[in-house]
Amino acid sequence: MCGFAGKLSWTRDPAAGSVQKMSEHLRHRGPDDVGLVEMEHLALGHRRLSIIDLSPNAKQPMTSADGRFVLVYNGEVYNFIELRQELRRLGVNFRSSSDTEVVLYAYIFWGSQCLKRFNGMFALAIWDSREKELFLARDRFGKKPLYYYHHRDGVTFASELTALLADEEIPRRVSLEAINCYLSLGYILAPMTIYQDIYKLESATCLTISQAHRTPSKARYWNYxxxxxxxxxxxxxxxxxxxxxxxxxxxxxxxxxxxxxxxxxxxxxxxxxxxxxxxxxxxxxxxxxxxxxxxxxxxxxxxxxxxxxxxxxxxxxxxxxxxxxxxxxxxxxxxxxxxxxxxxxxxxxxxxxxxxxxxxxxxxxxxxxxxxAGYLTYKADKYYSYARYLPDFVKRFMTSMGESQQKAHGKLNWAYKQKQFFYGTLHDPDEAHYLWRLIFNPEERLGILGSQYRDLVYDSDPFHIFQRYYQEVKDLKGLDRHLYVDxxxxxxxxxxxxxxxxxxxxxxxxxxxxxxxxxxxxxxxxxxxxxxxxxxxxxxxxxxxxxxxxxxxxxxxxxxxxxPTGAWLGRVGVDEFKAFNQYVFLKKVPEWLN
CATH class of the missing domain: 3.40.50.620 (HUPs)
Structure with a gap:
C-alpha cells in the first residue's frame, strides 16, 4: 500500500517541486520510503508502505530494464506469483520479489489487457517514454483511490484529493452538483469530487492520454x-x-x-x-x-x-x-x-x-x-413488491406518520424506517431502492441550499447516475439489479x-x-x-x-x-452545544473549505 502523485506537461519542464510537495501530503500512506523521478514531460512521486519485498529493489517509481517504462503503483496484486512465472517464461529477468515489478512487466507484455489478469486492489500510473503516453488505471471495485485534473497542457493526478490540491496551479471551485449529491447520499459519487473539473477515476476503468491524443480516453475493462x-x-x-x-x-x-x-x-x-x-x-x-x-x-x-x-x-x-x-x-x-x-x-x-x-x-x-445481499434495503425491496399496490394516500399518510416520530438516540427506530420505506413506495422499484438510503429529499435540499438552486437540485439529482447504471442491467431483474448498482x-x-x-x-x-x-x-x-x-x-x-x-x-x-453521534450530541448541554457550533462553523468549516 502506498501513495503516488504525478504531473504531466506537454509544453513545460515537469514540475518536480510541485510533485514533491504533493507527495509530502501522502506521507501517511507511505512512511517507509519516498521516491521522485523527473523525465521529459513528466514528474512522478511515490510514498512507500513496505509490505512485500522490503528491500530497495522494490522501490518506486520503478523503471523497466530498458528505461522505456516507469511505474508508480498503490495496492497489491495477490496472484503476482503466478503472473511472475508466466512472465519468466516470456523472458523477463526480475530484479526483485515484489508484485510491483510484476505489474510493470505485465503491462509491458500485455498492455491494458494486463488489468484483466490482476486479482487484487490497485491504482497505478505507467509512463511510456517512447510513445509519450500516460496510462492510469483503478481496480475493479475502486478499493484504491485515484484523482486527476486534466488541463490544456496535460494532466495532474494523485492518490488523494488533498495531495492533488497541493499543486497551486489547480483551481478550487466548489461543485454545487457535488454538494447536491452529498446532501442526498452523504457521499459524492464518482466521477465527481467536491471541486469542479477534478475527477475520481471510476472503478474498473483505465485512462490514456498521449502527446498524439491529448484528450483523455477512458475505457471500462471489466463489466460486473x-x-x-x-x-x-x-x-x-x-x-x-x-x-x-x-x-x-x-x-x-x-x-x-x-x-x-x-x-x-x-x-x-x-x-x-x-x-x-x-x-x-x-x-x-x-x-x-x-x-x-x-x-x-x-x-x-x-x-x-x-x-x-x-x-x-x-x-x-x-x-x-x-x-x-x-x-x-x-x-x-x-x-x-x-x-x-x-x-x-x-x-x-x-x-x-x-x-x-x-x-x-x-x-x-x-x-x-x-x-x-446482507442489507436491510434488500428486504425492503421485497416488501416493496407488495406495498406498491397500496393507494397513494395510504403511502403518504404512513410517510407522514414516520416523519412525526422523533428519531431515537439508538440505532434507526421503526418510525424512521417506516418513513423511508413508504416514501420509497411512491416511486418505481429502482428509485425506491435508491431512496431507502436517501438523507435529504429534493425539497429538504432546497430548504438547505435555497430556492434559487431549484433547477440544480432537480437537474443534477444523483439518481440520474443510478439510472445510468440501472440502464446497463435493464435485462436483469429485482435483486440482481440492485446488487449491481450498489x-x-x-x-x-x-x-x-x-x-x-x-x-x-x-x-x-x-x-x-x-x-x-x-x-x-x-x-x-x-x-x-x-x-x-x-x-x-x-x-x-x-x-x-x-x-x-x-x-x-x-x-x-x-x-x-x-x-452513536445522536446520543453524543443528545448529552451535550446548551452552552456546550453553542461552543460546538462555534467550533464547527467558525473554525473547522473555513479550514475544510480552504
Whole structure:
C-alpha cells in the first residue's frame, strides 16, 4: 500500500517541486520510503508502505530494464506469483520479489489487457517514454483511490484529493452538483469530487492520454453485470461448497506479506468468517481488533470478545468515546479529503489506530453485504413488491406518520424506517431502492441550499447516475439489479472510501477477501433466491459457513457499524452545544473549505 502523485506537461519542464510537495501530503500512506523521478514531460512521486519485498529493489517509481517504462503503483496484486512465472517464461529477468515489478512487466507484455489478469486492489500510473503516453488505471471495485485534473497542457493526478490540491496551479471551485449529491447520499459519487473539473477515476476503468491524443480516453475493462447474466444450475449444496472454497482461497491469498497481518473483528458473520479462515492458515498468534461504544445498542464488544475467544485470537479492543474525544473527531475529519457523512468513519479511524500498534496489514469483512445481499434495503425491496399496490394516500399518510416520530438516540427506530420505506413506495422499484438510503429529499435540499438552486437540485439529482447504471442491467431483474448498482455506487464511493482513508491514516493496509474477483464473479452467478431466501439475508453464505462458524455467530442479527453521534450530541448541554457550533462553523468549516 502506498501513495503516488504525478504531473504531466506537454509544453513545460515537469514540475518536480510541485510533485514533491504533493507527495509530502501522502506521507501517511507511505512512511517507509519516498521516491521522485523527473523525465521529459513528466514528474512522478511515490510514498512507500513496505509490505512485500522490503528491500530497495522494490522501490518506486520503478523503471523497466530498458528505461522505456516507469511505474508508480498503490495496492497489491495477490496472484503476482503466478503472473511472475508466466512472465519468466516470456523472458523477463526480475530484479526483485515484489508484485510491483510484476505489474510493470505485465503491462509491458500485455498492455491494458494486463488489468484483466490482476486479482487484487490497485491504482497505478505507467509512463511510456517512447510513445509519450500516460496510462492510469483503478481496480475493479475502486478499493484504491485515484484523482486527476486534466488541463490544456496535460494532466495532474494523485492518490488523494488533498495531495492533488497541493499543486497551486489547480483551481478550487466548489461543485454545487457535488454538494447536491452529498446532501442526498452523504457521499459524492464518482466521477465527481467536491471541486469542479477534478475527477475520481471510476472503478474498473483505465485512462490514456498521449502527446498524439491529448484528450483523455477512458475505457471500462471489466463489466460486473456480465457475471449476473449466466446463472449457476448447480445444486445448493455444491454452490455453498464452492463459495467456501473460493472464500478460503481469497483469504489465503491475502495473507501473503513480509510484515505482520491481523484482522478487524466485530463478532458478526462477515469478519468472523474471515478470521476463522485466517486461523486455519495462521495457527500462530493472530491479532484481531474491535471497537465499541458506551451506548449499549451500538456496542458490539461482547460479541467480538466471544468470537475472538471461540476462534482463539489475541484480541485487542477499545471503547470509542467520540463525544468526549475531540482529537478523534479531528483525526476522522482529517482522514477524509472531501465531505463524507458516514459516521462509522469515526470508529474506523479509532480501530485502525489501535491495529497500527501491532500489525501493518489487516483483513476485513467488507464487501459481503453487497455481494451476498446482507442489507436491510434488500428486504425492503421485497416488501416493496407488495406495498406498491397500496393507494397513494395510504403511502403518504404512513410517510407522514414516520416523519412525526422523533428519531431515537439508538440505532434507526421503526418510525424512521417506516418513513423511508413508504416514501420509497411512491416511486418505481429502482428509485425506491435508491431512496431507502436517501438523507435529504429534493425539497429538504432546497430548504438547505435555497430556492434559487431549484433547477440544480432537480437537474443534477444523483439518481440520474443510478439510472445510468440501472440502464446497463435493464435485462436483469429485482435483486440482481440492485446488487449491481450498489456495487457501482455505494460500495466504491462510501464503504471502500471509508476503509481506505481510515486505515491509511494510520499507515496500515486493509484487504477484503469478500471482494476477491474469483469469488465475486462466482457469487454473481448464484441465483438471487439463494442470497435473499424469503426474508433471510446472506442465506447461501451462511450455508457455506455452517461448518466453519458456531451457531451463535450464524444466528446473530446484523448490526450496522455506526457511531452513536445522536446520543453524543443528545448529552451535550446548551452552552456546550453553542461552543460546538462555534467550533464547527467558525473554525473547522473555513479550514475544510480552504
Amino acid at each position: 453485470a456480465d457475471y449476473f447474466r449466466v446463472k449457476s444450475a448447480e445444486k445448493e449444496e455444491t454452490i455453498a461448497d464452492n463459495i467456501l472454497t473460493l472464500l478460503e482461497q481469497a483469504t489465503e491469498r491475502r495473507l501473503i506479506s513480509d510484515v505482520p497481518v491481523g484482522a478487524f473483528l466485530s463478532g458478526g458473520l462477515d469478519s468472523s468468517s474471515v478470521v476463522s479462515l485466517m486461523k486455519r492458515h495462521h495457527p500462530e498468534t493472530l491479532h484481531t481488533f474491535s471497537v465499541g461504544f458506551e451506548e449499549e445498542t451500538y456496542n458490539e464488544l461482547p460479541d467480538a470478545d466471544r468470537a475472538a475467544a471461540w476462534i482463539n485470537t489475541s484480541h485487542h479492543s477499545l471503547m470509542c468515546r467520540g463525544g468526549k474525544d475531540g482529537r478523534l473527531i479531528d483525526e476522522a475529519i482529517a482522514a477524509y479529503d472531501e465531505p463524507f457523512a458516514d459516521n462509522s468513519l469515526i470508529p474506523m479511524v479509532a480501530v485502525s489506530r489501535l491495529a497500527a500498534n501491532y500489525v501493518k496489514v489487516v483483513l476485513s469483512g467488507d464487501g459481503a453485504d453487497e455481494i451476498f 456495487a457501482m455506487t455505494w460500495l466504491p464511493d462510501d464503504i471502500l472510501v471509508k476503509v481506505d482513508r481510515a486505515t491509511m491514516a494510520s499507515s496500515i493496509e486493509a484487504r477484503c477477501p469478500f471482494l476477491d474477483v474469483e469469488l465475486v464473479e462466482y457469487a454473481a452467478s448464484v441465483p438471487a433466491n439463494l442470497k435473499l431466501k424469503g426474508l433471510r439475508p446472506k442465506y447461501i453464505l451462511k450455508r457455506a459457513l455452517q461448518n466453519v462458524l458456531p451457531q451463535f455467530i450464524l444466528d446473530k442479527a446484523k448490526s450496522g457499524f455506526n457511531a
